[in-house]
Amino acid sequence: MSCLKRETALPSPAGSDGRDFNAFDVMQPRIPTATPAEAKNGARVKAANVPPEGVYLPNNNRLAPHMRSPEYVQMSTAAAITLGVMPGKMHRCGCTRCLNLLLTYPEGCRANCAYCGLARHREADRDYADRNFIRVDWPAVPMDEIIEIVARDGEKTPFHRMCISMITHPRSDDDTVTVLGKWTSRIDPATVPVSILSNPTTMQRKDVSTLRDLGADIFTVALDAATPEIFDRTRGKGVDSPHSWKKYWEILEDARDIFGTQKFGAHIIVGMGETEHDVLTLVQRLVDMGGHSHMFCFFPEKGSLMDHLPATPRDQWRRVQLARYLIDYAGVRVEQMTFDDAGRVTDFGLPPGELDGVIDKGLAFRTSGCPGKVAEDISACDRPYGDSPPSNIASYPFQPQAVDIRKIRQQLDMERPGEAFVEDEDLEPENWN
Numbered sequence: 001m002s003c004l005k006r007e008t009a010l011p012s013p014a015g016s017d018g019r020d021f022n023a024f025d026v027m028q029p030r031i032p033t034a035t036p037a038e039a040k041n042g043a044r045v046k047a048a049n050v051p052p053e054g055v056y057l058p059n060n061n062r063l064a065p066h067m068r069s070p071e072y073v074q075m076s077t078a079a080a081i082t083l084g085v086m087p088g089k090m091h092r093c094g095c096t097r098c099l100n101l102l103l104t105y106p107e108g109c110r111a112n113c114a115y116c117g118l119a120r121h122r123e124a125d126r127d128y129a130d131r132n133f134i135r136v137d138w139p140a141v142p143m144d145e146i147i148e149i150v151a152r153d154g155e156k157t158p159f160h161r162m163c164i165s166m167i168t169h170p171r172s173d174d175d176t177v178t179v180l181g182k183w184t185s186r187i188d189p190a191t192v193p194v195s196i197l198s199n200p201t202t203m204q205r206k207d208v209s210t211l212r213d214l215g216a217d218i219f220t221v222a223l224d225a226a227t228p229e230i231f232d233r234t235r236g237k238g239v240d241s242p243h244s245w246k247k248y249w250e251i252l253e254d255a256r257d258i259f260g261t262q263k264f265g266a267h268i269i270v271g272m273g274e275t276e277h278d279v280l281t282l283v284q285r286l287v288d289m290g291g292h293s294h295m296f297c298f299f300p301e302k303g304s305l306m307d308h309l310p311a312t313p314r315d316q317w318r319r320v321q322l323a324r325y326l327i328d329y330a331g332v333r334v335e336q337m338t339f340d341d342a343g344r345v346t347d348f349g350l351p352p353g354e355l356d357g358v359i360d361k362g363l364a365f366r367t368s369g370c371p372g373k374v375a376e377d378i379s380a381c382d383r384p385y386g387d388s389p390p391s392n393i394a395s396y397p398f399q400p401q402a403v404d405i406r407k408i409r410q411q412l413d414m415e416r417p418g419e420a421f422v423e424d425e426d427l428e429p430e431n432w433n
């Protein structure tokens with residue numbers, strides 16, 4: 001089949017069974033239930049009042065209310081393995097290039113986003129430090145210990161970037177400043193540049209300036225939802241959560257003004273009910289502002305208000321991934337692409353030979369995020385399997401090999417004649433990082 005234009009129409013939208021995209025009507029989150037008073041605001045942890053002791057591995061059940069930022073941060077399992085503070089291995093990956101840090105408090109995040117494992121409604125069943133987030137556990141580690149290890153490794157550090165993820169908490173603005181200040185006073189930003197994954201709801205424009213002045217390199221906003229309706233349904237009034245689309249855009253525009261071209265961006269989750277045309281129009285808007293999109297495939301996070309919903313079908317995801325790469329890095333505009341009545345991409349706006357070249361290179365299908373030390377279009381943020389199981393990879397945390405490209409082409413319905421079919425990998429759960 002031609003890579004420029006499909007010779008047959010895409011299948012009609014067929015509801016949740018057999019559909020090739022996640023439609024708005026299907027992607028309705030559950031309504032959160034009320035939390036019992038004895039579990040609210042980290043009450044169980046505060047009542048136990050056990051002192052923290054070094055690295056905390058989730059489900060150790062040490063209820064330590066003073067294990068909190070800025071003294072402590074949580075980090076992704078991949079970062080903890082790479083840093084050497086916990087054992088483990090990652091399927092087809094040696095390490096991660098991004099040290100993803102997350103502010104931590106016994107009260108947890110005070111927002112209630114429907115797709116998120118850290119959401120407030122989970123207070124009833126899991127203490128904050130034990131909640132899964134983006135498919136994995138997040139160990140809590142003393143900030144001083146992290147800095148000590150990275151400073152000791154110097155130029156030999158495996159990390160190409162560090163990222164501080166804020167959450168929604170009354171302390172998170174001040175504590176982000178403290179954590180960043182501690183880091184930049186010991187680690188040269190030229191060796192390990194810093195990104196901020198912000199929480200606009202509690203921030204003002206001056207907070208954005210403060211972080212830039214303290215040495216942050218890139219500022220991102222986790223918009224996550226691609227349209228105002230989906231934002232409100234998954235992060236706002238729809239789930240009793242405090243965020244607003246308007247406020248997120250205000251801070252994103254502040255970031256454009258303060259951090260400048262190529263130094264700001266927005267996270268977007270694909271497959272929460274938007275059309276492909278919706279999300280790619282947003283990608284184009286970000287590029288026109290001078291920024292980038294960092295894109296993730298919706299995966300039903302265990303324990304979240306959307307854990308009963310379907311993961312994004314791979315064909316929808318691959319079309320959006322490819323089109324987003326073309327807009328972000330190849331100068332193609334969304335207006336050059338064509339879409340069907342359901343908003344699905346039918347033509348990527350490039351001649352077949354050129355599109356084949358982009359697909360075969362594989363970069364479009366890697367994890368997306370802030371750049372590392374290799375190339376502008378290769379993300380340091382390669383934390384593996386945050387948006388899929390490794391048996392059926394959505395975002396490749398490594399350079400896709402020939403077998404991976406064959407699978408991607410199958411998913412795009414753009415396979416070359418005679419190529420053998422590639423099955424999902426049959427992996428044991430313990431290999432899933």
Ligand code: SF4
Pocket residue numbers: 109110111112113116117118119120167168
């Ligand atoms: S603000 Fe962020 S951490 Fe908090 S619930 Fe929403 S997505 Fe999760």
